[in-house]
Amino acid sequence: MTKQVTAWLQAAPMAVVLLAFLVAPIIMIVIVSFWGATEYSIYPDFQFDNYAFLFGSPVTYTVFFNTFYYAGITWALTLVIGFTVAYFLAFEVRSLKWQIGLFLLCTIPFWTSNIIRMISWIPFLGRNGLTNSTLISWGIIDEPLEWLLFSDFSVILAFVHLYTLFMVVPIFNSMMRIDRSLIEAARDGGASGWQTLRHVIIPLCKPGIMIGTIFVTTLVMGDFITVRFMSGSQRANVGRLISNDISLLQYPSASATAVVLLVAVLIVIGLLLRLVDIRKEL
């Protein structure tokens, strides 16, 4: 057997899986997005009604705006928190044993399902929940805070809680590759702590920041369950729009929305990749 045939055979299982479960479904979705639908049936067709309806509806724009809004704020918060945590792990914790220990500690929440972690916020944030009753008993507030639960606040809180680790891991990885003598060299050149951070550490963490950014934005933009649970079905993003269509068996409309969302996410990633070359990090 020639080397080339062996190589093809080695790549085949993964290729088959990707073709069957990624490429084929996407092609299906694109095809179905041009189909037609009535209240009780869907039929194969090639027409632009679904897209025309989507782009004609003001709801679409609000919902897309919300999706980007959640993604943007979650990104900013996970970046700040993730960078800080990664910095602490990489530069403040001296021994490798502690670094590994604390890093594993960060992953413990992942032993529980996303949904359970999300729902556990509800008794904590509810009108008569832990936060409100504590604040009232301390006399800081008189009335329970209404915006704690079933609001943008709780949605973003849950997103940040769920996805910060996706920012910590790649940034930590980038930071661990930074030669410690570079920090000393910066100090030798008269750089203050902040200058070292700005001129040495952040530029060298860019690939990690970029990978974390891609993780967080794609996760948040594709999410529907967090928004539904944490907003008490009072907020919507694109994921919820699609899931609603599906529950009403409006597959062509759901497909059209999915295609537009996919294109939007790909554009975002394309723009991000233009900013930073992550290839050397992989």
Next chain:
Amino acid sequence: MTKKTDLELVALTKRYGETVAVDSISHHFKSGVYACLLGPSGCGKSSTLRMIAGHEDASDGSIVLSGRDISYLPPAKRGTAMMFQNYALFPHLSVRDNVAFSLRMAGVDKTERQKRANEMLELVEMTALADRTPGQLSGGQQQRVALARALITRPQVLLLDEPLSALDPFLRIRMRAELKRLQRELGISFIHVTHGQDEALALADEIIVMNNAVIEQAGPARAVFNTPKTAFVARFMGGHNVLQMPQGHIALRLDDMQITARGAGKLDGRVMGIEYQGTHVALTAEVAGGQEVTALMPDHTFLETPKDLGDVVGFSWQDRAAHPVIA
């Protein structure tokens, strides 16, 4: 009297918990000297250098440069600059920006700092590669950039931490000539840490041999090589036999040993190894008491009376060549 840019270490000590890395060493580096801190790994030479640079806090004692105590100043305020072992160039910056880094930190404006960086690059002959990043440079080129980066702060003392160890042997010899040239041109003190005695002998005006956290011997290169004070220095500098004789330990230069017929010399030994080194032949023998003795002789001398493994030969030397050392 302390001159303008003399550097003085006073009872300098570094402790890591229980272990003492540097044990109360004192030394006076004269202005404009090329000094080598020489010793085996773990002898405290790097800790000493890092304390002078300010990357390690002194546990005790002080460091005095140009008459002012710099022991507690941050690295950039000391008047020293350090060149790191692996050069520690910033991989995301161009060569020019690397060199200009400290000026940028000090808030020097762009045109001025680029001008001065270009001057420095010219000094180390790297002008042509100023726009590359360090990853695109060879080891020797990276070293020149690291030198330029260290020198742009106009230090009074340049500290070099094993600067040649990352280079291949050929380049090492070329770069050490270059270091020496630069030091002479700039007239500032260089303190160079190394574990290679040949490097120290080739470069240094003054060699400071360290072992077990203390200075074993300090002095001009020739004095340290020729008149070692201790058996450790004699062995570490190489080129010596250290023999335990009834009157105490003596050091003998390998090339002061003469081979005689059996019984005709001061010692007899059985030949254990013969090594051809080009211009010389090194003949090693085991003498009574299990000590090893090596004689270095010109190859033609050896060829006139060739010896074989297992032969018993005599060794002799002139009494003035024997040099008493402390064990």
